[in-house]
Amino acid sequence: MSRFTFPVGYHRLNKTKIIDFQLNRWYSFGYVRLEDMKEAGNNIKGLDDWKDEMVRQAKKAEKENRMMNAAFSYRAAEFFVLPTDPEKINLYDKFIELFYGKVISEENIRRILIPYEDSFLPAVHSSSKTNNLKGTIVIHGGFDSFMEEFYSMGEYFSEFGYEIILFEGPGQGGALKKYNLPLTYEWEKPVKAVLDYFNLNNVTLLGISMGGWLCLRAAAFESRIKRVIASSIAFDYMQIPPKPVADFARFIMKFPSLMNYLAELKTRFRAQEKWGVYNLMYITKKDTPLEASKAMLELNEENLHSELVKQDVLILTGAEDHFIPLKMHYKQVQALKNANSVTDIVFTKETQGHNHYQVGNFGLALETIKTWLDEYNS
Template sequence: MAQFDYPVGYHDFHKTKIIDYQMNRWYSMGYTRKEDMVDAATRIKKLEDWKEEMIKQAEKAIDEKRIMNGTFYYRAAEFFTHPNDPDKLRLYDTFIEMFYNDLFVEHDIERYNIPYENVYLPAMRLPSNNKNARGTIVIHGGFDSFMEELYSMASYFAHLNYEVILFEGPGQGGALKKSGLALSYEWEKPTKAVLDYFKLNDVTLLGVSMGGWLCFRAAAHEQRIKRVIALSIAYDYMKIPPPIIEKFALWLFKHPKLMYWMADVKMKMMPQEKWGTDNLIYITKTDTPLDGGMALLEFNAAHLKSEHVTQDVLILTGSEDHFIPLKMHDIQVKALTNAKSITERIFTRDDHAHNHCQVGNFGLALRVMANWLNEKE
């Protein structure tokens, strides 16, 4: 089973924040090289340059027998490829093919298709290092993740003698691209399918990014989950902006013509906003920015049901997370009124883990999780 090095430090690869973060993400999780990111950044002037540059980096890495780098550069290339671009699915297929049949073909990875709503949820299992596993950790991502990109995390816990299961739910990876399942806030449903399939009764559920919202929703409904780890939280997506912006956004939903006009202007002026809106429409399988926004409104405090979470909880938050403001951390902690226990950790710039999902010092976040599990087992 592969072992990974997690470099410490968040780097200024690119002046555009969303591009800079993605470059740091792959590097921080142990998949890419710093020098490749520096090189690519010199030729990426806008989002439209991203796909071709990442494909070039992938081809170069493969020519140099750096299969790990090459595989994940194809994943990186897919990330900013527009949903209407036929290359998006081709890049996904290339990444998956290389991940399982080239990069980790000799590793102990078990793949599953879990029956769900007449289609399938993709899942992956990493057995523990010996027959006496310490327990089972179930891991899922968030907004637009692939389970394969969380492999370095899964491998870390498998080396600590945990059985690790990763899965993709509606709106994610193969569940979206192959099974056609749109993102849904009812995360207890795919989680139940996974627990039923593997006959699990005592698990730790680990949600990453938007998964930090989804894991609490699942835990509120599923008592087979005994411990919950949220690697980032959101609580209520409409409460992320300042209150005045929240009120204005809610008002806009009642005036769709004005909302369409404003969304169109914003997307023309800010390409990253266009990508975000188009991606939201893609994973929610909706037709317009309004419909996509309405789907996102479902990820709110009322649907989260924090008060029904009764498990041991660990929350990890970056003090300078550019997606989720720090204020959401305290709101989420206070909402968990019936949790068995709550452990919280806010990472700072001194930790090099102050960004979203602790990109910059991913290894530190993993050690914090492992130590917490030692205490709770």
């Protein structure tokens, strides 16, 4: 079976929620040691400390020949680095070098560049590890993900007879960093390129985090997707905050100079706000906070077209997701009125699957998906 184990338990590793979640994420996926994340959490006082501490953890692991730990510590280090820092691309390159050169160098996995518009989408292909092929799962992430993050997920499903394709769409990983493709809400376009390249006609599409929105959008316009799995959903990003907050945001966006000034003001005094604003501009390739926000808000109810989704759908949600409130789960389920079937599961704190895409019990999410797939592939 797979060399990965998926530990159960969400740990208090840092007082800052976004840092705490990131430290838990790499541990929950099976890539780093808890003792190292605890040490890092104690040493990190804020985002300004993040890069140096995670690089220290990476170098320590590298020296001890723990290459999986090292690679993903470099990936973690890159996460909060501002796009204006040249170390961002250097850390990405170091992660990629270790991941493919050391971590999976002996695995039977193909790296592929899929033609897309005037550029390329990076992808990896892994064959089933059994002779009983059950089907093909195409996996992608969300806002700022790398496809390599979901390697342990792919390994899990390939052990049970599934062919796995991981890919990065516009705005993600190498598609952004190496091939200059900004985020698009029209996710059916990169999915079409992937399905065309591999000549696939009957697939399961699995989207994680913001990928939960993107995969449902793709399913609305791509009939070759027969089953769709959203691991966390958003439905409409403007409906996430309370209505008064959303209404105020709409009002401010009518005044571009004021909107950009207020965004810039926040970045001067709060490291987390600075990272959030600059990262959004980086991924959308927009020059101002306003234009970046407009691109992000294209991920809305109208553009999602839930009414066009006719596949079998599985939705997994954490009851205490700190990014997406639980109300969005029920909005999404209700909107899928023409789906062939909808299975929706809310994980609570009792199972430790209550966080964003089940960080804290990622193994439970994988087992739940496998059980659902076995039913719909039987």
